[in-house]
Amino acid sequence: MTEDPNVTQSDPMAVVDDAPGKVSLARQLSARPQIVLIAVLVVMILVTGVIEPNYLSVAGVRNSVLFAVPIGILAAGQTILMLTGGIDLSIAMIATASAYVAANQSPEGAAIAIVLGLLVGIAAGTANGIGVGVFRVNPLIMTLAMSGILLGLFTGWATTIFAGSKRMHDFIITLGRDTFFGGSVPWAAVVWAGVALVVLLVLRRTGYGRNLYALGDNAIAARLSGTRAWQVLVVAYALSGLLGAIAGLLLGGRVGAVDLQLASLFLLPSVAAAVIGGTSIFGGVGTYTGTILGALILGVLQSMLTFLNTGQAVQQVIYGLIVVGLSWMYTKLAASQ
Amino acid sequence: MTSADTTTEPTGRSFATLKRWGQRHGWTLGVWILLVVLVVWYSTLIPKFGGFQVTNIINGGTSWIFLAAAQAVVVIAGGIDLGVGGLLVLTSVTGARLMDGQPFGVILIIAIGIVLAAALINGIVGWVITASKVPDIVITLGSLYIYQGLALMILPKVGGGSSDTFRWLFTGSATGIGTNPWPAMVMIAIPMLIVSWWMGRTRSGLSLYALGSDSNAAFLSGVSAKRTKITAYAVGGALCAVAGFSSLAISGVGNATTEGGNLTLNSVAAIVLGGVALTGGIGSLVAVVPAALILFFFNPILSALGVNPNQAQVVQGVLIVIVMMVAGLIEWRRRRRS
Numbered sequence: 208m209t210e211d212p213n214v215t216q217s218d219p220m221a222v223v224d225d226a227p228g229k230v231s232l233a234r235q236l237s238a239r240p241q242i243v244l245i246a247v248l249v250v251m252i253l254v255t256g257v258i259e260p261n262y263l264s265v266a267g268v269r270n271s272v273l274f275a276v277p278i279g280i281l282a283a284g285q286t287i288l289m290l291t292g293g294i295d296l297s298i299a300m301i302a303t304a305s306a307y308v309a310a311n312q313s314p315e316g317a318a319i320a321i322v323l324g325l326l327v328g329i330a331a332g333t334a335n336g337i338g339v340g341v342f343r344v345n346p347l348i349m350t351l352a353m354s355g356i357l358l359g360l361f362t363g364w365a366t367t368i369f370a371g372s373k374r375m376h377d378f379i380i381t382l383g384r385d386t387f388f389g390g391s392v393p394w395a396a397v398v399w400a401g402v403a404l405v406v407l408l409v410l411r412r413t414g415y416g417r418n419l420y421a422l423g424d425n426a427i428a429a430r431l432s433g434t435r436a437w438q439v440l441v442v443a444y445a446l447s448g449l450l451g452a453i454a455g456l457l458l459g460g461r462v463g464a465v466d467l468q469l470a471s472l473f474l475l476p477s478v479a480a481a482v483i484g485g486t487s488i489f490g491g492v493g494t495y496t497g498t499i500l501g502a503l504i505l506g507v508l509q510s511m512l513t514f515l516n517t518g519q520a521v522q523q524v525i526y527g528l529i530v531v532g533l534s535w536m537y538t539k540l541a542a543s544q
Numbered sequence: 545m546t547s548a549d550t551t552t553e554p555t556g557r558s559f560a561t562l563k564r565w566g567q568r569h570g571w572t573l574g575v576w577i578l579l580v581v582l583v584v585w586y587s588t589l590i591p592k593f594g595g596f597q598v599t600n601i602i603n604g605g606t607s608w609i610f611l612a613a614a615q616a617v618v619v620i621a622g623g624i625d626l627g628v629g630g631l632l633v634l635t636s637v638t639g640a641r642l643m644d645g646q647p648f649g650v651i652l653i654i655a656i657g658i659v660l661a662a663a664l665i666n667g668i669v670g671w672v673i674t675a676s677k678v679p680d681i682v683i684t685l686g687s688l689y690i691y692q693g694l695a696l697m698i699l700p701k702v703g704g705g706s707s708d709t710f711r712w713l714f715t716g717s718a719t720g721i722g723t724n725p726w727p728a729m730v731m732i733a734i735p736m737l738i739v740s741w742w743m744g745r746t747r748s749g750l751s752l753y754a755l756g757s758d759s760n761a762a763f764l765s766g767v768s769a770k771r772t773k774i775t776a777y778a779v780g781g782a783l784c785a786v787a788g789f790s791s792l793a794i795s796g797v798g799n800a801t802t803e804g805g806n807l808t809l810n811s812v813a814a815i816v817l818g819g820v821a822l823t824g825g826i827g828s829l830v831a832v833v834p835a836a837l838i839l840f841f842f843n844p845i846l847s848a849l850g851v852n853p854n855q856a857q858v859v860q861g862v863l864i865v866i867v868m869m870v871a872g873l874i875e876w877r878r879r880r881r882s
Contacts, residue, residue: 354809
């Protein structure tokens, strides 16, 4: 028995002694898997540039970023929830709902439209949070049901109380579609940058962020050390709803009008971006930096597939293969750490 | 302990047995009772309740049942398969493309081939999960995309077809509309009985439960996690193919633009209502079959009540949440008492 600690202690040393030359690169990569994501991103940008030389320009990169913005903002919600071991399958429908309300209120002015749109997101998210946090409904089921409820409500309302209110306020359209600095920087990217800064700060620098990680890592330990799980969860789902609403407003602004399918195509990419970025779906592991890289990779992928002019069928297959391949690679790297 | 047992009256003991049986199978019994109540209630809602209505519900529910069974097999083994809806679409359009205009004998061979191919392709998904150690939900999110894309490649436009005999097998008529529910019932019952028997009575079937409830304990008692998971996904894939055939038989044509994701979500809702724990290891098809039928049944009931489809969707969502909250409450009380 007394010998055992010595044996286990000498183990890591033995590994280092084994291959002193090879360790540095492999170690560094596994310690910082995000370097690999950045490499993948760069390679994909270059490949896209080979396919379409015009892509390597301000306009080309801008288009990829515009693709990535809604994915990145929605994926922020998924990242926060995945850290707690949850997921939000209603986030795309929340985005659509917020855009509808904002379009409906647009005649009242931009401020009212935006505030009411965001409130819709917070309300739906809070309802999710109460279901998951207080009543312990499985997050998949709760958010799935919420998505169905919202879809039903807004399909009905689209032809009644929201009939005719399809056009967004000009200010929201500017945010979603326009650029500044001679067309190089989209306003939507600025909004994303702001959102990203807040999310990164909350996750890294606040006690609430640490609570999220703690809860996802070990719910019992978190409870014993004084975390009130239900409060953390309700706030997390409300935040996810708010982020969904922000993405919905930007999407509505980009399209200029709203319809029921506005954000539905972005649901699975939002999960994929967080997963590619290394966030564990079981909770406790992940960063928003990784998710941002994941969203950018998906944005560049979208540009590449557009240039390749493949049909929707090939696009979906490639999309699926990328999700599987990148998450496989990431897991392998993390396991070798 | 034993003396106390022997001194209790026979009625008391049989009551205790009944209570224990109720605790073990209460959920299954509840789901079946709910289904019967809904059928009786529905029959009073509409002016004429006969073979036509029964056939419609059974036929429409067939693909829901098979998809929920596919999901249940995988979830009981500790996974989750978001790709089932995509695989339904893929197998149904492949069938529509290959079966169109063929004699029944050839169609039968094609059908068996598609079932085996679906089992193989989904088994590969299971292998990727075990080899990569990436969570099931992520890999199957990818497979959902891949299946849906492949389906679009195979049948870019709505079309294809099957044969009258094939449609009769799943719907009881050559046109997909009729008053004969028996073929569909047999087509549901036989595979469900086989899979139920396999899951409850064979070594490989029971290892699904072992793996799903505790993968370490399963490993220590000699269950191969890799083989079990691949088997679960392969069986799930085969069941998806049958679901795909059923939807092909009802509509008569293949449609690759059907949203597989929504079908997957229905299957998850159905197994949860059917008492399958999403954490794995708990559940049986005996309760999943009526649960899937109940979920499909909501639509005709609500339309009979004069609720429009949009409101029906809201009601359905609210009901699922309420059921889950009640189930959570029961579970919480039980855990607090013990």
